[in-house]
Amino acid sequence: GENVEQHPSTLSVQEGDSAVIKCTYSDSASNYFPWYKQELGKGPQLIIDIRSNVGEKKDQRIAVTLNKTAKHFSLHITETQPEDSAVYFCAASNGAFWGSGNTGKLIFGQGTTLQVKP
Amino acid sequence: EAQVTQNPRYLITVTGKKLTVTCSQNMNHEYMSWYRQDPGLGLRQIYYSMNVEVTDKGDVPEGYKVSRKEKRNFPLILESPSPNQTSLYFCASVTRRGQGTQYFGPGTRLLVL
Numbered sequence: 001g002e003n004v005e006q007h008p009s010t011l012s013v014q015e016g017d018s019a020v021i022k023c024t025y026s027d028s029a030s031n032y033f034p035w036y037k038q039e040l041g042k043g044p045q046l047i048i049d050i051r052s053n054v055g056e057k058k059d060q061r062i063a064v065t066l067n068k069t070a071k072h073f074s075l076h077i078t079e080t081q082p083e084d085s086a087v088y089f090c091a092a093s094n095g096a097f098w099g100s101g102n103t104g105k106l107i108f109g110q111g112t113t114l115q116v117k118p
Numbered sequence: 119e120a121q122v123t124q125n126p127r128y129l130i131t132v133t134g135k136k137l138t139v140t141c142s143q144n145m146n147h148e149y150m151s152w153y154r155q156d157p158g159l160g161l162r163q164i165y166y167s168m169n170v171e172v173t174d175k176g177d178v179p180e181g182y183k184v185s186r187k188e189k190r191n192f193p194l195i196l197e198s199p200s201p202n203q204t205s206l207y208f209c210a211s212v213t214r215r216g217q218g219t220q221y222f223g224p225g226t227r228l229l230v231l
Contacts, residue, residue, distance in 0.1 A: 043222030108160035
């Protein structure tokens, strides 16, 4: 079945350093790849997403890259700050574009706990 | 304010005692889902609904039921809870088949003794 593998499971960086989280997916029909940030006691919140017709997307300090051939995508956070500390989830679905057959179900990675040390 | 609400936020119950976790969204979204979150497993979809009266199983539906009688509400029902259903549950909604931002509720932490 569909599967998304996420690494690393934990990541500790110094404030100001960069952090990279990587995910691989198994379903070649996947065309939508969101990243979620989950703070303690809260639900996941979308921070950035990318569709399969784009190779890279950036929003201030965060960026996502997609390699469709290798079926992997990555989250890059630059100039990390203590408030970036949280659990990050990648996900994949086939619901990026309207059409028959896709359900838009999100398959999540296992999560990465990011700690940014002051 | 666009939001997904869940109730209760915390629940302790005993094996076999039926319970319902409510979910409501105020964004007029067609698509709603229930997920459970367990350590090391990420979030796994339990059930989803593409619109009123349209529901289908996700990846881990055993032991759960749902209903979608109104667009805004999508309750999760555990007819006979068991300890392996102890978990953190999230309801989510999105405009259309996963396109666009998927909004998650704050979560319901369930302990089944």
